Amino acid sequence: MSDRDTDQVLVARVQAGDRGAFDLLVSKYHRKVLRLISRLVRDPAEVEDIAQETFIKAYRALPQFRAESAFYTWLYRIAVNTAKNYLSASNRRPIPMSDLMRADDEDDSPSAIFEPSVDVHTPDSVLLSREIAKTVEQAMEALPADLRTAVTLREIEGLSYEEIAAAMNCPIGTVRSRIFRARDAIAERLRPLLDTPDDKRW
Numbered sequence: 505m506s507d508r509d510t511d512q513v514l515v516a517r518v519q520a521g522d523r524g525a526f527d528l529l530v531s532k533y534h535r536k537v538l539r540l541i542s543r544l545v546r547d548p549a550e551v552e553d554i555a556q557e558t559f560i561k562a563y564r565a566l567p568q569f570r571a572e573s574a575f576y577t578w579l580y581r582i583a584v585n586t587a588k589n590y591l592s593a594s595n596r597r598p599i600p601m602s603d604l605m606r607a608d609d610e611d612d613s614p615s616a617i618f619e620p621s622v623d624v625h626t627p628d629s630v631l632l633s634r635e636i637a638k639t640v641e642q643a644m645e646a647l648p649a650d651l652r653t654a655v656t657l658r659e660i661e662g663l664s665y666e667e668i669a670a671a672m673n674c675p676i677g678t679v680r681s682r683i684f685r686a687r688d689a690i691a692e693r694l695r696p697l698l699d700t701p702d703d704k705r706w
Contacts, residue, residue, distance in 0.1 A: 655686035
């Protein structure tokens with residue numbers, strides 16, 4: 505049974521009144537939701553509260569869930585909207601990517617996603633890698649929220665274009681455009697470091 509099938513079974517059980525089935529869904533996705541929110545919200549102290557609000561909203565909305573998308577895609581959309589509502593209500597900026605780079609989950613960092621292959625065994629390459637990481641952090645931080653969210657869901661969370669469209673409640677074409685623009689902005693910042701021509705990203 506696939507993850508999506510398992511989720512569908514659990515969702516059906518919740519809709520039939522089984523609260524324990526929802527606890528299983530929370531356990532399964534709690535860490536992913538926290539990670540997503542922490543990439544959008546500046547204040548770490550608020551991340552857990554926003555995650556809790558996300559799951560409360562999901563629980564209340566589950567009776568209307570019709571499985572037109574995967575459960576976790578639907579849940580991610582709630583998480584993204586809840587985080588955006590928090591940012592709007594508190595008039596706060598998203599968390600700087602430079603702060604995120606200090607997290608333990610280094611393989612999920614933007615620099616790990618966008619960094620070109622270099623030989624890290626030489627001092628020059630180590631320096632270049634650090635410069636690339638710093639440049640990517642700055643480029644991600646400078647992106648508008650919608651572009652940063654789209655490229656985060658794609659490159660860091662690994663969602664498909666269809667899943668991102670569902671999570672962000674927008675057409676796939678809009679998702680593709682946002683991701684293209686985000687990558688292009690990052691490439692523009694990287695171009696001086698990598699000495700790449702204007703018609704190539706990296």
